[in-house]
Amino acid sequence: MLEFIRNPWPWYVAGPLIGLTVPALLLVGNKSFGISSSLRHICAACLPANIPFFQYNWRKELWNLFFVAGILVGAALATLFLANPDPVVVHPKLAADLAQYGITDFSKLVPTQVVNWSALLTLRGFLMIVVGGFLIGFGTRYAGGCTSGHAIMGLSTLQWPSLVATCCFMVAGILMANFVLPFLLAL
Amino acid sequence: MSTQVFPPSVEEEIRHQDTMCVNESVIEHRWYDNLKYMAIGLAFGVVFVKAEIISWFRIQEMFRFQSFHMYGVIGSAVVVGMLSVLLIRRFNITTIEGETVVLASKTFNKGQIYGGLLFGFGWAITGACPGPLFAQIGNGASVVLVTLFSAIVGTWVYGYFRDKLPH
Numbered sequence: 001m002l003e004f005i006r007n008p009w010p011w012y013v014a015g016p017l018i019g020l021t022v023p024a025l026l027l028v029g030n031k032s033f034g035i036s037s038s039l040r041h042i043c044a045a046c047l048p049a050n051i052p053f054f055q056y057n058w059r060k061e062l063w064n065l066f067f068v069a070g071i072l073v074g075a076a077l078a079t080l081f082l083a084n085p086d087p088v089v090v091h092p093k094l095a096a097d098l099a100q101y102g103i104t105d106f107s108k109l110v111p112t113q114v115v116n117w118s119a120l121l122t123l124r125g126f127l128m129i130v131v132g133g134f135l136i137g138f139g140t141r142y143a144g145g146c147t148s149g150h151a152i153m154g155l156s157t158l159q160w161p162s163l164v165a166t167c168c169f170m171v172a173g174i175l176m177a178n179f180v181l182p183f184l185l186a187l
Numbered sequence: 188m189s190t191q192v193f194p195p196s197v198e199e200e201i202r203h204q205d206t207m208c209v210n211e212s213v214i215e216h217r218w219y220d221n222l223k224y225m226a227i228g229l230a231f232g233v234v235f236v237k238a239e240i241i242s243w244f245r246i247q248e249m250f251r252f253q254s255f256h257m258y259g260v261i262g263s264a265v266v267v268g269m270l271s272v273l274l275i276r277r278f279n280i281t282t283i284e285g286e287t288v289v290l291a292s293k294t295f296n297k298g299q300i301y302g303g304l305l306f307g308f309g310w311a312i313t314g315a316c317p318g319p320l321f322a323q324i325g326n327g328a329s330v331v332l333v334t335l336f337s338a339i340v341g342t343w344v345y346g347y348f349r350d351k352l353p354h
Contacts, residue, residue: 023275029220067224072321074235074236112328155265175308
């Protein structure tokens with residue numbers, strides 16, 4: 001049993017568990033599943049700066065910040081106590097591709113050879129860490145949601161605008177990963 | 188810090204623009220009631236790490252069509268979410284405090300296309316959506332704090348230029 005928990009969980013275990021977050025939040029307190037809004041609440045709480053978009057009672061949305069804090073702590077607990085002892089298994093073709101750019105360490109969930117503190121000062125690191133993060137924050141708010149709010153919550157409640165958003169996420173991700181990221185990694 | 192108070196209709200409109208909770212509970216909650224959501228987040232974070240959903244490598248495999256894993260995760264999550272919502276509606280299941288479950292509907296605007304594309308680029312670069320950012324930090328990748336901070340800045344910049352952007 002412990003063996004099963006320590007090994008990477010298959011999609012048919014993880015997916016349904018994530019899907020259950022939708023009714024869990026709805027039944028516990030009538031909350032719609034969504035994570036990127038937490039970034040907006042942080043802006044509203046820390047630096048609203050008279051911007052209308054951040055002028056609302058963020059205290060009513062505190063639950064969302066507790067939720068993301070839980071994600072951080074849960075991830076830390078899983079890493080400390082339930083860690084998979086083996087490196088991440090990576091598709092051989094991806095591994096061969098990444099090796100060209102010096103990414104050979106699969107022991108962590110992020111490519112530490114590219115994403116680390118000293119890489120921040122390189123063009124490649126800056127683009128992948130700072131610009132990448134900016135696109136996540138700007139894009140999700142512009143789209144009104146992320147993978148959780150649109151792809152999971154939105155599709156679960158049959159909202160067609162969420163389907164549009166989800167398709168855009170995927171199309172852009174496919175273009176970036178296949179046609180642009182190779183050039184970024186080669187920098 | 189004072190927060191401007193809007194009439195309920197305006198407040199609701201602002202909250203509707205998001206996946207925020209628009210169905211205001213009449214029940215007074217204390218801060219520690221929020222711990223329930225932290226508990227759900229905790230479970231969520233464990234699943235994120237154990238199923239390697241926060242792995243940059245899994246996201247690359249997804250976008251390169253080299254693995255079914257992430258498609259299976261998102262697909263089955265949507266199916267379970269859909270069935271749950273269906274059951275909640277069908278049997279009028281109420282919250283644990285006896286309130287009717289209210290689902291906000293989203294209206295279409297072009298932001299879902301432009302913003303969706305921009306987010307997709309960021310997702311493929313960082314291998315993370317907003318949830319996994321928090322989980323990657325918990326996983327020990329401390330430099331992702333910078334990514335998260337940058338995402339907060341991105342959100343703020345969007346708020347600043349919101350009126351000038353096509354929607």
